[in-house]
Amino acid sequence: AQRVTQPEKLLSVFKGAPVELKCNYSYSGSPELFWYVQYSRQRLQLLLRHISRESIKGFTADLNKGETSFHLKKPFAQEEDSAMYYCALKGHDYKLSFGAGTTVTVRA
Amino acid sequence: DAMVIQNPRYQVTQFGKPVTLSCSQTLNHNVMYWYQQKSSQAPKLLFHYYDKDFNNEADTPDNFQSRRPNTSFCFLDIRSPGLGDAAMYLCATSRASGSAGEDTQYFGPGTRLTVL
Numbered sequence: 001a002q003r004v005t006q007p008e009k010l011l012s013v014f015k016g017a018p019v020e021l022k023c024n025y026s027y028s029g030s031p032e033l034f035w036y037v038q039y040s041r042q043r044l045q046l047l048l049r050h051i052s053r054e055s056i057k058g059f060t061a062d063l064n065k066g067e068t069s070f071h072l073k074k075p076f077a078q079e080e081d082s083a084m085y086y087c088a089l090k091g092h093d094y095k096l097s098f099g100a101g102t103t104v105t106v107r108a
Numbered sequence: 109d110a111m112v113i114q115n116p117r118y119q120v121t122q123f124g125k126p127v128t129l130s131c132s133q134t135l136n137h138n139v140m141y142w143y144q145q146k147s148s149q150a151p152k153l154l155f156h157y158y159d160k161d162f163n164n165e166a167d168t169p170d171n172f173q174s175r176r177p178n179t180s181f182c183f184l185d186i187r188s189p190g191l192g193d194a195a196m197y198l199c200a201t202s203r204a205s206g207s208a209g210e211d212t213q214y215f216g217p218g219t220r221l222t223v224l
């Protein structure tokens with residue numbers, strides 16, 4: 001069975017402060033991990049995926065197989081980063097399992 | 109530019125009255141998904157079509173059905189909506205080629221269903 005856990009339901013940070021969203025997973029094989037984001041009144045969209053190893057909008061995420069984690073980080077949060085963030089896992093098939101989501105609020 | 113389109117954006121139905129939600133895509137993706145998302149919860153996969161093959165999740169109630177008449181369109185039918193079926197329904201598509209990096213899911217804006 002595959003499972004994704006996002007322990008923080010809400011995260012509030014000040015503009016310019018670092019932000020880290022935690023994601024842990026359980027899966028017996030080699031998963032693909034993703035972060036999806038949903039801005040207010042917009043559709044759910046892919047933010048980044050671990051195999052790309054790229055930084056999107058200043059966000060990075062590293063897959064740590066030893067700790068089964070895929071935490072999302074940004075060194076300096078911006079107000080436009082306020083959104084709902086979902087961690088997701090793709091196992092041996094093409095379906096995604098989503099975490100419960102973390103609502104990020106960046107305050108001025 | 110919309111690639112995954114859902115209609116209507118808001119749907120109100122009465123308890124027990126059948127309702128159909130629609131999804132269309134311009135991406136020519138072979139897989140289409142339907143998710144149910146309740147307030148403050150993760151999207152929950154109901155079922156998906158891989159080409160013409162229908163794949164139901166084990167815990168999806170029989171009250172939910174789906175049709176995919178062609179590559180571009182997919183419908184979600186709720187035969188007898190209950191109050192607990194009020195939710196946002198998301199359609200998504202992907203090109204499940206088996207190659208890593210080619211199977212990003214693209215989501216529609218969702219249809220918010222209200223059951224009176």
